Amino acid sequence: MRITAIRDIVAPIASDIANAYIDFSAMTASVVAIETDVVVDGKPVVGFGFNSNGRYAQQGILRERFIPRLLAAKPDELIDATGLIDPAKAWAAMMRNEKPGGHGERSVAVGVLDMALWDAVAKAARVPLWKLLADRYNGGSADATAWVYAAGGYYYPGKGVDSLVAEMRSYLDRGYDTVKMKIGAVPLAEDMKRIEAVLKLLGDDGRRLAVDANGKFDLDTGLAYGRALKGLGVRWYEEPFDPLDYLPHAMLAADYPGVLATGENLFSMQDARNLIRYGGLRPDRDILQFDPALSYGLVEYLRTLDMLKAHGWSPRRCVPHGGHQFALNIAVGLGLGGNESYPDVFAPFGGFADATPVEAGRIKMPDTPGIGFEEKAKLWAVMAPLL
Secondary structure, eight states: OOEEEEEEEEEEOOOSOBOSSOBOTTOEEEEEEEEEEEEETTEEEEEEEEOOTTSOOOHHHIIIIIHHHHHHSOGGGGBOTTSSBOHHHHHHHHTTTOOSOOOSSHHHHHHHHHHHHHHHHHHHHTSBHHHHHHHHHSTTOOOSSEEEEEEOOOBOTTOOHHHHHHHHHHHHHTTOSOEEEEOSSSOHHHHHHHHHHHHHHTTTOGGGEEEEOTTOOOHHHHHHHHHHHGGGTOSEEEOOSOTTOHHHHHHHHHHOOSOEEEOTTOOSHHHHHHHHHHSOOOTTTOEEOOOTTTTTHHHHHHHHHHHHHHTTOOGGGBOOSSOOHHHHHHHHHHTOSOEEEOSSSSTTTSSOOTTOOOBTTEEOOOOOSBSOGGGSHHHHHHHGGGO
């Protein structure tokens, strides 16, 4: 199995939404296609990848460093014992001559290509990626379904509490049992009114609501929100502080008895390990949201899972960020705790295969070989021209 061509484009995912930290008015994503010499059903196998939301397209470093390194590698350097491309060997080729540290943008670019490589390998093996992963890394055991939650509740211009509640009701109508909303862009008292309105919709069941501050708070504000949330029993309180500032996380964990969630903006095993060592998080309750598409891909995510196990964490505490099909395949194949979902934002990259409805908060995977992008019509319309 050899790489014969790599193509890339930049696609817009601009939106008028905002969280506590940024707006998405100019957001873009890189999309890549890796063509191989393997032929299935009369056509060459092509793997596709893209970067998850929240980080911009990586076309510059893709074209300057990582795509040329993949194409320059000798084919035999990238092959496993079965003759298929080994994503770990491809990862090593892409990272040749890269110094350690600095996991900000290159991790995203490598993650885009890593996603496409896994899509191609699973297609060449003629199995869904979730099954390939279960067979290779999980003793052949894959979850029958995955728990997913609906992420939304962004701040829109002119959007009030009534619109927020209507949005959350629409997620319940589409089969989700748990929803997530943004906090931190308005004062605490105003956010509490928003939270209480959504809880009323949910029957005051805090376990069905997660809240996300997107790293906005200083220590005092984070503690104040935690104390206000204590009696509500929310599903989790997400990313209260800068993701690399571990001490405030530890201080909040000592003060807040509920579930904390973070990790979506940590892009390497080493940064994840520092969070586990110094962030005060509790393996019996807290949630880790590392996004494989942003953090050097699945090759690095497997290293992160090994590190977590060595520190006493179960893979079930991992619920990846991003709401994309790549992470969903990983969650099902490796036995994670679930996956984020974006029913209405970051189109067409958010959301899952069209023929896989959410039922009682869970989703069943299709049997399509690869990641299954072809089963999502609006996303496939973006990818197909790269063939």
